[in-house]
Amino acid sequence: MNLRTRKTVITCLLCMFAASLFAQEVPLLGNIYGRQYQSLNGKWNYVIDPLENGYYDYRLMPFEKTGFFENKKATSPDDLVEYNLDTSPIMDIPSDWNSKDERLYVYEGTVWFKKDFHVTRKPGVRHILYFGAINYESKVWVNGKKAGDHVGGYTPFNFDVTDLLTDGHNFVVVKVDNKRSKDGVPTLNMDWWNYGGITRDVMLAEVPETYIEDYLVQLDKNNKGTITGWVKLNAALEGETVTVEIPELKIKTQLVTSSDGKASFQVKAKPVLWSPENPKLYEVTVARGSELLADQIGFRTIETRGPEVILNGKRVFLRGISIHEEAPFREGRAWSVEDARTLLTWAKEMGCNYVRLAHYPHNELMVREAEKMGLMVWSEIPVYWTISWENEETYRNAERQLHDMIYRDRNRCAVVIWSIANETPHGDARDNFLRNLSLYARSMDNTRLISMAMEVTAAQNYVNRLEDNMNEYVDIVSFNQYVGWYRATVEECKLMKWEIPYNKPVVISEFGGSALQGLHGDKTERFTEEYQEEPYKENLKMLDQIEQLAGLSPWILMDFKSPRRQLPNIQDFYNRKGVISKWGIKKKAFYVMRDFYQYKEEQFR
Numbered sequence: 222m223n224l225r226t227r228k229t230v231i232t233c234l235l236c237m238f239a240a241s242l243f244a245q246e247v248p249l250l251g252n253i254y255g256r257q258y259q260s261l262n263g264k265w266n267y268v269i270d271p272l273e274n275g276y277y278d279y280r281l282m283p284f285e286k287t288g289f290f291e292n293k294k295a296t297s298p299d300d301l302v303e304y305n306l307d308t309s310p311i312m313d314i315p316s317d318w319n320s321k322d323e324r325l326y327v328y329e330g331t332v333w334f335k336k337d338f339h340v341t342r343k344p345g346v347r348h349i350l351y352f353g354a355i356n357y358e359s360k361v362w363v364n365g366k367k368a369g370d371h372v373g374g375y376t377p378f379n380f381d382v383t384d385l386l387t388d389g390h391n392f393v394v395v396k397v398d399n400k401r402s403k404d405g406v407p408t409l410n411m412d413w414w415n416y417g418g419i420t421r422d423v424m425l426a427e428v429p430e431t432y433i434e435d436y437l438v439q440l441d442k443n444n445k446g447t448i449t450g451w452v453k454l455n456a457a458l459e460g461e462t463v464t465v466e467i468p469e470l471k472i473k474t475q476l477v478t479s480s481d482g483k484a485s486f487q488v489k490a491k492p493v494l495w496s497p498e499n500p501k502l503y504e505v506t507v508a509r510g511s512e513l514l515a516d517q518i519g520f521r522t523i524e525t526r527g528p529e530v531i532l533n534g535k536r537v538f539l540r541g542i543s544i545h546e547e548a549p550f551r552e553g554r555a556w557s558v559e560d561a562r563t564l565l566t567w568a569k570e571m572g573c574n575y576v577r578l579a580h581y582p583h584n585e586l587m588v589r590e591a592e593k594m595g596l597m598v599w600s601e602i603p604v605y606w607t608i609s610w611e612n613e614e615t616y617r618n619a620e621r622q623l624h625d626m627i628y629r630d631r632n633r634c635a636v637v638i639w640s641i642a643n644e645t646p647h648g649d650a651r652d653n654f655l656r657n658l659s660l661y662a663r664s665m666d667n668t669r670l671i672s673m674a675m676e677v678t679a680a681q682n683y684v685n686r687l688e689d690n691m692n693e694y695v696d697i698v699s700f701n702q703y704v705g706w707y708r709a710t711v712e713e714c715k716l717m718k719w720e721i722p723y724n725k726p727v728v729i730s731e732f733g734g735s736a737l738q739g740l741h742g743d744k745t746e747r748f749t750e751e752y753q754e755e756p757y758k759e760n761l762k763m764l765d766q767i768e769q770l771a772g773l774s775p776w777i778l779m780d781f782k783s784p785r786r787q788l789p790n791i792q793d794f795y796n797r798k799g800v801i802s803k804w805g806i807k808k809k810a811f812y813v814m815r816d817f818y819q820y821k822e823e824q825f826r
């Protein structure tokens with residue numbers, strides 16, 4: 222056996238030994254949808270457990286072996302087992318539990334989930350259990366043995382569970398806890414529903430012992446005639462051959478990994494550039510031996526030049542709309558490609574070339590669909606309102622969510638902006654927290670723009686001033702303002718002056734007002750469609766005067782659930798700022814935006 226083979230065998234044996242000690246969280250599998258996997262979506266049993274009785278004993282000590290994760294069954298008539306995961310109710314997963322069981326409508330606490338599945342074990346094959354997202358804290362066991370924990374409700378994670386599996390029948394148990402916390406990310410309060418559960422796709426991926434962990438393929442930031450990137454294996458193996466192919470561009474490049482298991486490349490190329498007008502995607506394959514990952518990747522450049530946003534070297538106006546991950550035509554969280562197509566088609570009908578996916582990373586299918594449909598994306602982590610700025614663990618949580626958001630979508634050319642916060646109060650601790658997040662985002666990805674939704678800092682005598690210490694850490698100065706809804710009057714829009722002392726593009730990340738779809742009346746009557754129409758009309762005239770204006774994402778495409786909206790017969794736990802109702806009916810304000818974007822499109826043609 223030559224030295225290299227011996228090293229490979231030893232590395233593999235060490236990996237198997239480490240993994241056999243316990244299952245472990247492993248770096249996210251890039252492009253999960255392009256891999257070999259069995260879906261674990263479908264029917265899961267669930268147990269509502271408000272006192273976490275399935276995890277703690279009566280002295281609040283965690284069970285070692287006898288918790289619900291053991292999935293125990295009574296085997297004789299006098300056995301005392303006070304739960305049964307097999308005969309507990311069934312929930313279709315992915316889904317939020319709030320919309321699936323009326324006992325869970327506003328529930329915040331623990332629900333246990335269990336899924337039986339079959340695996341044929343094969344030598345040299347590892348099994349990675351992948352969750353698209355679980356809100357908010359999860360603990361995972363396979364066949365009663367711990368696979369791992371995760372915190373954060375909107376980003377994926379995965380565990381190598383190979384050594385927990387048996388050949389044939391297996392079961393996975395997940396403890397989900399969606400309780401909010403002061404030190405969480407987000408914190409205790411937010412203006413959206415705290416949907417709990419396994420809210421996105423679940424898969425069991427099959428990979429070889431040594432596998433392609435992740436890769437990056439993108440247009441060189443500084444040279445549109447070069448495609449650049451890298452491929453990384455899960456093991457630090459030197460001398461491994463990997464191939465990157467883009468058939469339509471007649472590119473096939475063979476790479477050899479260095480001692481860290483990674484290989485970089487640069488190839489000359491003249492791809493058709495991705496744009497909203499022509500969302501061109503190329504088939505890309507990354508292969509090593511029998512392992513082959515297929516992806517669809519677009520190539521473009523995004524930068525700023527003074528107050529302009531430049532896409533592929535040409536100035537662009539971001540004709541956007543904000544979107545929550547709220548399901549159209551039904552209660553609950555959106556998660557499917559159908560949900561994505563519906564929401565994004567409505568954005569296209571408005572004349573959008575850009576969407577602000579608020580206030581947390583949306584599911585991967587939504588981002589991929591935006592890419593196919595020619596919509597640029599603002600993607601955001603839920604550092605929202607009054608976070609615990611001084612808490613180190615809170616920062617680590619935010620940074621982990623930022624990492625995972627970028628890690629998952631860095632091959633998605635549609636994503637042009639990473640947003641690190643929304644409406645956060647000024648202060649030294651907040652500035653420090655956000656500066657570190659901004660520098661971290663730049664260190665992970667210096668090819669995209671960084672922003673955050675700021676707030677107007679002073680408004681006297683119709684002079685609105687925006688000053689924020691974070692201005693030097695963002696590429697785009699974005700802020701939310703609600704003249705004509707939360708402050709001042711619609712008539713005062715035309716008196717407003719805006720002072721934004723930065724030579725950077727300005728995006729108004731939120732403006733608008735509420736209306737109950739179908740409620741009509743005088744335009745002075747709150748919550749009528751006629752009232753909502755006015756702030757749209759007058760804000761657009763006012764905002765279009767801002768000389769650095771480079772884009773808009775009014776709040777919001779569709780009505781969404783919020784525990785902060787209690788007005789009977791008007792809100793009923795819905796924030797009604799949508800320009801479309803949950804049932805797909807467009808309000809008058811929708812057409813105001815559509816007409817404005819037609820004008821903007823012609824202006825920037």
Ligand code: GCU
Binds near residue numbers: 412701
């Ligand atoms: C804020 C906030 C949104 C919220 C909106 C509103 O700007 O960013 O999350 O829903 O205002 O009050 O409707």
